[in-house]
Amino acid sequence: MLIERKALETFLPALAGLGQPELCEHAAALGFPVDGQEAVDGTVVLDIDVTANRGDVMSHQGFARDLGAKLGAALAPFALPAIEEGPARVEVLLEAEACPLYATALLTLGAGATPEPARTFLTHMGAPAKGLPAVDASNELLHLYGHPTHAFDADKLRGAIRIRYARAGEKLVTLDGVERTLSPEDLLIADEAGPIALAGVMGGDPTKVTETTRRVLLESAYFDPRTVRLMARRHNLHSDASHRFGRGADPRMPRVARDLLVARLQAWAGATLEGAWAAGSEPAPAAPIAVANDLLERIAGEPIPPGEASEALRALGCGVEASAAALLVTPPSWRHDLAIPEDIVEEVLRLRGYARIASTLPPLDAPPRTALTAYGFRSRLATRLAHAGFHQTVTYGFVSPESEAGFALNAEGRTLANPLGREYSVLRGALLPSLREVAGANQRRGAKEIRLFEIATVFEASPDGPVESMRLAFVWGGVRGGEDFLTPARPIQPADLAGVAKDLGFPPEAIEVRALEGGLYGVEAPLEVLAWPSERCIPAFAPFSRHPVVERDLSLLVPMDLAYRSLREAVVKALPGTGVLRRADCVDVFRHKSLPEGRQAWLLRFAFQADRTLTGEEVDGWMEAALAAARSLGAALRT
Template sequence: MWIERKALAAEIPAAAALDTRQLCELLASLGFPVDGVASREGTDVLDVDITANRGDAMSHRGMAREVAAKLRQPLAPLAPPPVAEGAPQVPVRLESPACPLYATALLSLGTGGTPADAQAFLRALDASAKGLPAVDASNELLHRYGHPTHAFDADRIQGAVSVRWAISGEKLVTLDGVTRTLLAQDLVIADEAGPIALAGVMGGDGTKVTEATRRVLLESAWFDPKTVRATARRHSLHTDASHRFGRGADPAMATVARDLLVDRLRTWAGATLEGAWTAGALPAHASSVTLSEAMLVRVAGEPLTLAEAAEALTRLGCVVKAGSDTLTVQPPTWRHDMAIPDDLAEEVLRLRGYEHIPSVLPPLEGPPQRLSPDYRLRQALARRLAHLGFHQTVTYGFISPEADAAFAAPDNAPEGRTLVNPLGQEYSVLRGTLLSSLKDAAEQNLRQGAREVRLFEVAPTYISGPKGPGERFTLGLAWGGTQGGEDYLSPARPVREADLRGIARDLGLAALPEVRALGEGLFGFEVPVADLPRPGERIVPAFRPFSRFPSVERDLSLLVDLGQPYEALAAAMRAALPAEVLQDLRCVDVFRHKSLPEGRQAWLMRLRFQADRTLVGSEVDGWMASALAAAEALGAKIRA
């Protein structure tokens, strides 16, 4: 909200002594940070950030109240010449509890326009002056005192006025020229022909004040905040009035604002008052709140006294009654955010200044909890992959249906993971796979000239279920381009599927995941993080005896068919050997050459045996024979 410095000083004269910077700091210390300062109409205008709970501060007067309380300085008096009330000239019926109070006046307009200084004030606030005194005065009062008012063209109102719920389907053309179809939850001002204004939000076009207007009917009411908020939202109609009524206006200001408006129309436009009257009465005052010393001291963290608290709250306009160890506090009519003792404690601290809050570390009351195994596993996994040369990515959790379908499991129906209001089709499905996102990032890197791309992401993927999508932390990995060749020891070669299987093996996955071709020379796989081996929960695992006897290593060179799956052969060989002595079995070399029989390759298998005794050559020979026999059963032959 814009606050003009001179207009603020008119409400709190002591503010004139502060320069703009000091004023900004003062407002920030009260909870109203200044986002920027503009220079308009020869004065500094402050863009003040006002939180949603402080509707009372949304005016120069409201801001002045805060400054006055902080500086312990008086506000300028607010005393318009009182308007004598009489019998209603137009009957006003309040038919809904959402409008308990409606002050009004009927005036005949004379000649004259909006004074230059009032126009300049409005322009400084980035509001336009219409040159119509009734409109400009209402607008000026809103910014100066915070209470929205409205002026109708009295000659265009038919019969009695009522404040009532709309009849569903009723139409109203609002001031912005838009035809609104109303709902039964919308509160309206109506005459006998139908709605003439959306209560607290915007006036109607049919009764608006124009240059031809001779008589005006003023409205200065109080509307229920929830009702106004709902109507503003329903019709996407957020106005200066709806902001203030929606956050809670000051009911005590309704008649004051009416009197101020009458006074301005008399002086600006030579208007004569035909009558003033009020329907309804002030809504019930918020009940008082009790603040105990214990609560005050607990929140403040230092021995503040109730007397200090009472003094601060009084400065904010509260009526305070002191008990033996409590205060009973009646908040002022303009504050709707002092409902519980915590609110009062905050007010005391705020006025005192948060800079006085002491700094204390809270005592430990229980032993710290451990980091969960899942969390630690993911941290370790990310570090491990980074050390293996992979870059961690962060990509959006929603992707296009096509990107999802390319890699997500076929039984993971996208319908259960689709957003009703996505940013666009390309961000509409909670992803069932990380591979599409990794593919995009990898291809982008390759297009940008990367020689090799190594990416991984650890993030949830979503699985449709009857109660909504389940989430499963998933590791996705992509690797492509040219590997090696960056130094004289490693030859350059394209990244191959086998490289990814090697990573999967290195991570300790029991079953190797399916490696997918993501693009030209680009591969990837994904696995649930839960499939990775977990770190043991014991701080030091239980002791397992190991053999100190020497191990025996033997090589076996086999001729096997091209296309023979390695895992099958290795498993068959392992199965043929006593598990307690076989320490390791692996393929250490692959040889393919035209000197070998057509369709065959040579694998050099290395086996290591160990036991709780020194092994004898003959028993190792026996095991090697069994291993060979198992390989032969799968079509392998010993290579001479």
Template sequence: MRVPMTWLREYVELPADVTARELASRLTLAGLEVETVDELGADLTGPVVFGRVLEIEELTGFKKPIRYCRVDVGRANGTGEPQEIVCGARNFAEGDLVIVSLPGAELPGGFRIGARKTYGKTSAGMICSATELGLWEDHTGIVVLPEGFGEVGADAIGALGLREDVLDIAVTPDRGYALSMRGVARDTAALYQVDFRDPAEVDIAGPVGPGHPAAIADPALADRIVLRGATGFDPEAPTPLWMKRRLHQSGVRPVSLAVDVTNYVMLELGQPLHAWDRDRLTGTLTVRAAEAGEKLETLDHVQRSLDPDDIVIADETGSQAVAGVMGGLDTEIGLSSNAVLVEAAHFDPRHIARASRRHQLSSEASRRFERGIDSRVQLAAATRAVELLAELGGADVETAYTEVSLPVEPTRITIRTGHAGAVAGVDYPEGTTERWLRAVGCSFEADGDVLTVTPPSWRPDLTDPNDLAEEVIRLEGYENIPSIGFKGFGRGLTGSQRLRRAVGRALAASGHNEVLTYPFLGERDLDGLQLAADDPRRVSMRLANPLNDEEPLLRTTLLPGMFRTLARNVGRGLNDVALFEMGLVYLPRAGAGRAPLLPVDRGPSAEELELVDAALPEQPRRVGVVLSGAAEHAGWWGPGREAGWADAIQAVRDVARVAGVDLEVEAAQYAPWHPGRCAALFVRVEGERVLVGHAGELHPRTVKAFGLPERSAAAEFDLDLVERARTKVTAPEVSAYPVATQDVALVVDASVPVGEVSAALAEGAGELLESVRLFDVYTGEQVGEGRKSVAFALRFRAGDRTLTAEEAGAARDAAVALATERTGAVLRG
């Protein structure tokens, strides 16, 4: 909701020194979040004055019509002589009052005005359009003002309201009353404890005879409808400048007088209105449910198939509007309409919300109806609208009107006067609750310290004692609630929490950036991963009400969301990207049924909880890594290096290191990785070798499907399984004795994983081995076709003595012997 300060001050006696930014701070602290304060016209400088067109000379010989004008601007130009201006607009004539920006002025957007020669004439200034001044969007020509609007030569900036501070408030769904000047003004008056003038207080004479007939077919759809008529309306009457300006400042586009009046009253009072061409209606207007198969062409020229859950307003010929959302085209106010019928109603908000989403048609009216509007302002709003039509469009207001109102039991809430203080943990002074409840419009009866409160009709969100407590607390000031630190006796972080933090620090330290992606995906994502039809990752849970129809599934893998994030970053010029994410995936249980709907009037039983638990998916925690671009940049220090499959595997090794587990890596084939550049990752859980994930370079088809850079790499593994593999870590003994290093080169079959050779060497070397490190892999004629040479550096050390060469050699020979036995390795000469 956009709130111009000058409009707000019409209803609130705000002190003159209260600035828009100060008010924004107070409203935000009170629960109405002001996102921005727009200072309209802050970049506008004068002179911008009123002028009278004295003469117009039509210039010929150009591609478009050009006019050379002499404009009286009084003494504003310093000479008193007429100002000579070249203008291309055609919608003004001699004698018209216009707006002139003189040389030296600067219009919104940094548009400087000067004197220049154009079309063979010298133009000293500009006759301005509404768009150029920032008044509203209008490209039909310059602004022609009504007689008496301003004095020739006088400053026009203030008179036109070209400078204005506008609050942009993000209204939460529970505060629908704030989608109106009336609602924001009431809160402002309460905060500053100043007088409030209610714009809904209009004089309404009793009806003389019946108005246009109306009926409500179903009380569940609406409880009130008001119809007020006006005849003799001039459909070509222009909307006055002040109304256009306020609508534009409030974010609403001016259209025509009848539409602008209904929008203006909606912004003012929060009550959506609809203006009908009365001559196109037949018989009684009835609020009813749409019939199956019924159709309606709405004002946006779309033929809509209506749903029986839609509320419509129909005459004897059929539906004429989707109630609360949009009117029908057949009864639109046109250039020949002079009999107007204004309708104001109070519809059920749930029906309006569903209809708006069903037809994908969110309007200013539906936004207000679905949040809840004042149930008693309809007559005032309709009266205000027809009076404006009479004042501005020459209409005659019909004294008779129609009001169909169904009885509704008012809400009554019982609350103790100290309840707000108990909720906030603050001892509020006596009478605080009563004072603030009166300020928001509540009435109440007191019985000792118990109040029976009746909320006002404009606050349908107040339904229980805690709602009332919130009103007291927010108006008393959230900032006045003292901050008291928690003094509990916690046990610190759990082991799982410490592991997750350690993993995050390790990956961040190695250059990865953490991301959080949406846990949703679609069939197209699974296809992009090149998953087989029977791949278990295709078995997923479908959302009943997805945010995006293309992503209706809960994710079974982290990779698609991370791929989209990588593509987005690369698309914005970040070519060297390393990302990681820790998050849950959702794996349906075999044979799981649908969770029951739990009752709200009691707690769930043990059996019901078991059914809920059985329906929940397994939710393991995974870690995903994606990389592309340069792992090391080129420079004077070296040639640089592109990130690849080895970096993805190393990221998992870093996690295994901080987790204190041994990671085993071997070649594998698994989508979406390249079949020749994919590694399977294993850990040992209670002595059993368990697969935890995969890493490597992505398949080219996956790269193409997600729009990733070539040779992108990724890893995904199960952090829960890694945690289960953790064993008790003991600090290693630090030996002061020297190390003995032995190198060994073995020739094995090319298909033998290097990890198997390394593991055999480590086991065979015994307790003296400190580490084993691969430092070379060779293939070529010297080792034979289908064979490879792998060289390792073995470090030996004893904790109590210096090893002899014989001891180190014996350990080396034992290592080689076991490697030969297990892998068929041959010691290379």
């Protein structure tokens, strides 16, 4: 929100001697950091950040009030023009609780124009004067005092003014030229001909003040904040007025603002007051809030003398009654945000300054958590993959339906109602499509080798909504090696990925290497396939054999179409159990035209160890059995 320092000083003269940096410090300490400042026309315009709960600070008066309380300085005396209310010149009927008070006045405009200082001020507020005194005065008042007002062209109004809810289908063209179709939740100002304004949001175009306007009817009312917020949202119409009424205007202000507006029109435009009147009454003030001294001490972290707290609250406009154990606090009419004792304590701390709060570590009073968490498990896994050469990616959880093509996934039940675009419309069912895209982008940027992984949530449709689960996916592609004098270059092969998966602890049946395009391969699996590490820091000791290991190789010629898994299974079955057989692996594959056609050579390596020294004869016997098992599948000894 924009604040002109010159105008601010008219509300709080004590500011005159305060340096600009000090002013910014005070503002920030009060909760209104200064986002920017600009020197213009011999003064400074500040852009202060006001939180959504402080509608009352959205004016020069409001900001001055908080600053004055902080500085212990009084606001300039408030000179209210003396205006007598009289009989209603136009009947005003309040037909909705959301408008408890509607103050108005009828004036005939004379000659005159918006004075130069007001024009300059409005320019500083980013809302240049329109040259229509009734409009400019209303705007000036909004920025100075925070209470939105409105002026209608009185000659365009028909009959009584009603503040009522809209009837379905009613229409109103608002000041921005947009025709709005109204709903029964919309609060209206209407005359006999129909709606003339969206209450607290925006006036209507047909009854607006123009250069030919001779008589104006003023509006200075109080509207229920929630009603205004919902209207602004429903019509996506966020105005200066809706921001202020929506956050809560000061219910004491309608008459004051009307009187100030009347005085301005009299002064600026030679207006003659034909009558001022009001309908309804101020809403009941909020009930006092009891703040226990204990609560104040607990939140502040130290005892705060009740006198100091009372003084701070009074400076902010609260009524305070102190008893032995509590303060009874009545918030001022403009503070809609003060509702519970904690709100009051915050005010005391805010005025003292959060800088005075002590810094203490809380006592460690919760039980220790020793077990590895799912987060820790994933973190470890990520670190392992990074050490194995993979780059961790972070990709969006939503993808385009097209990106999942080829993954046998149905987007049904995973789509967003309001996505940023089709490209981001489906909660992803797999990670590899995202990695495939990232890999492609890296390849286009010249990467020769792609090594990527991601650990993230995927979504699976269910009748109750998408079910989330954590997955790991990694891709590897391009050429490895060839970058030093010892390692030859070669294309990545599926076995490279299978090796990584095996090393990470994937059970063999969970390893499925998927060929993606462009020499890229991928593996994806639910995290549950990986064994959860033991809770024990170090597992129980298991003695290992001190007897020698006997290693034997078996060189076989096997048919090209023989699956290694079936050969290995058959061979292992023919050998003694894992108590003795410590290893049975293929360590070399040889394919060459020198071999018989349709055959390849596999070198199998076995290791045996027992709780005794094995004899050559028994190992020979096992190797014979292994060979026999291999022969049964069409393999032959390679000699």
